[in-house]
Amino acid sequence: MSLITYATGFQPSAETERHPVGTQAARPPQLAPSRLPRGGILFGPVALVAIWELASRIGWLSPKFLAAPSTAVLTGIELLSNGTLADHFLASAQRAYLGLGIGVALGLGMALAAGLSRIGEASLDGLVQIKRAVPTLALIPLAILWLGIGEAMKVALIASSVLVPIYINTHAALTGIDIRHVELARSVGLSRGAFLREVALPGALPGFFTGLRLAVTTCWTALVVLEQINTTEGIGYLMNRARDYGQTDVIVVGLAIYAILGLGSDFAVRFWERRALSYRKALAS
Amino acid sequence: MNASAHPLHLPRGHAPAAVSLREVTRRFSGRTVLNEVSLDFAPGEFVALIGKSGSGKSTLLRALAGLDDGVDGEGRISVPQDRSVLFQDSRLLPWKNALQNVVFGLRGADADERGRAALADVGLGGREDAWPNALSGGEQQRVALARSLVRQPRLLLADEPFGALDALTRIRMHELLFRLIRQHRPTVLLVTHDVDEAIKLADRVLVMEAGRIVVDRPVALAHPRLKDPHFEALRGDLLAALGVSDAV
Numbered sequence: 001m002s003l004i005t006y007a008t009g010f011q012p013s014a015e016t017e018r019h020p021v022g023t024q025a026a027r028p029p030q031l032a033p034s035r036l037p038r039g040g041i042l043f044g045p046v047a048l049v050a051i052w053e054l055a056s057r058i059g060w061l062s063p064k065f066l067a068a069p070s071t072a073v074l075t076g077i078e079l080l081s082n083g084t085l086a087d088h089f090l091a092s093a094q095r096a097y098l099g100l101g102i103g104v105a106l107g108l109g110m111a112l113a114a115g116l117s118r119i120g121e122a123s124l125d126g127l128v129q130i131k132r133a134v135p136t137l138a139l140i141p142l143a144i145l146w147l148g149i150g151e152a153m154k155v156a157l158i159a160s161s162v163l164v165p166i167y168i169n170t171h172a173a174l175t176g177i178d179i180r181h182v183e184l185a186r187s188v189g190l191s192r193g194a195f196l197r198e199v200a201l202p203g204a205l206p207g208f209f210t211g212l213r214l215a216v217t218t219c220w221t222a223l224v225v226l227e228q229i230n231t232t233e234g235i236g237y238l239m240n241r242a243r244d245y246g247q248t249d250v251i252v253v254g255l256a257i258y259a260i261l262g263l264g265s266d267f268a269v270r271f272w273e274r275r276a277l278s279y280r281k282a283l284a285s
Numbered sequence: 286m287n288a289s290a291h292p293l294h295l296p297r298g299h300a301p302a303a304v305s306l307r308e309v310t311r312r313f314s315g316r317t318v319l320n321e322v323s324l325d326f327a328p329g330e331f332v333a334l335i336g337k338s339g340s341g342k343s344t345l346l347r348a349l350a351g352l353d354d355g356v357d358g359e360g361r362i363s364v365p366q367d368r369s370v371l372f373q374d375s376r377l378l379p380w381k382n383a384l385q386n387v388v389f390g391l392r393g394a395d396a397d398e399r400g401r402a403a404l405a406d407v408g409l410g411g412r413e414d415a416w417p418n419a420l421s422g423g424e425q426q427r428v429a430l431a432r433s434l435v436r437q438p439r440l441l442l443a444d445e446p447f448g449a450l451d452a453l454t455r456i457r458m459h460e461l462l463f464r465l466i467r468q469h470r471p472t473v474l475l476v477t478h479d480v481d482e483a484i485k486l487a488d489r490v491l492v493m494e495a496g497r498i499v500v501d502r503p504v505a506l507a508h509p510r511l512k513d514p515h516f517e518a519l520r521g522d523l524l525a526a527l528g529v530s531d532a533v
Binding site for chain 1: 350351352369370372374376378379380381382389390391416417418432436
């Protein structure tokens, strides 16, 4: 830190200019990139939108190919003010979060059963590993035959894809419990119930949150695919219809909403995670 | 199988032994780590166990703590039910604050009150809400010491509890442990690498080698031990028993 301040504030004299290396240490080579300033991560997205807008304005990008960001913003405001967007948005959010809720509950329940009992692990672990290897999209035909083409099929498929990351990460955290904590619990004579409550579950919480962050992304990904099938409302339906009419601005609005929802969900989970695992940051605060 | 071939320390006076081992043997994958160890500790006796790495001293402590099931071996061990273990690492649960760690597994309505008193005893009164992450290594080990003593154990098993601390913190911890042990009067087994630490604190020093107790010496020095004229002689004997010469 002091070295860098010194180098930038340094006024070379005639003497040192003649021996720039010999008499004064040169600024050391920077081996690792320094940290991004706050909000620096936004540079890429903002630059992309700026170039995109510019390309549209000077006519390189036809609106038939891709609408300008400014057009999409205006369309978004219009759809918002006439209420269309809100309906479709709510339909999508309901599907996604219903599927997410059911999937998280199932994944957590199965992870606890498999992580805390041998019969649970023997029964469930192999099944989830197989489910993990089968892409959700490949299950669509069967799910349609069993559950029809309505909401139940969509929510079930979202739940089944969300369940996997929740299960895998929570289960791994439960089975990877620190043996030293087990010894400590034995040395203070803890009962099995108290051990689960006070050691096993809090110890598995970081794994659960890792799973949850993956799960919120997974649920939106699954939603996008499923909303292409027989829907009359939802962001996916809006985008499909726009394709038929060649409205690239509406498609861009739909993409933006998916991005906002995905990022927003991730942000919410991270916020919750920081609060629940606040003990980890004790040193930094 | 001949127990008389091994040092057998009988309890002083007529009080029954607080801890007793008879021909205790432990093996790890065929290698004998404890070899027919027989010992008795008197109630309230402070015993230090020293030895090179791999001599079996931690195995002996874990056998007394009941933390060695699944390990191959035989022999009879009799220890009090209410015993505490002080590990080399503090083993605080990171998701519990200092007070919750102290009263971990402690039952009773007055647990929190006793926990606060124990924290105050180790000089951490007012730090009840601190997360382990926010405590220094020495403070963490003091919380662990409070966790061991709040149970008022009849036997305290300490496995190199100060081994990971810096030299100055270690000296302060010796003083603290010595003071608290005098208050609570449990029987103590302190496993350590440090000959000076053993002489400073213990009433009796055992040296272990290849799974056997090869030296069993009472420490008949006045406190402060380091100032006693016989300190150097005892230290030299124990170092010699460990195969070390302190030439520098």
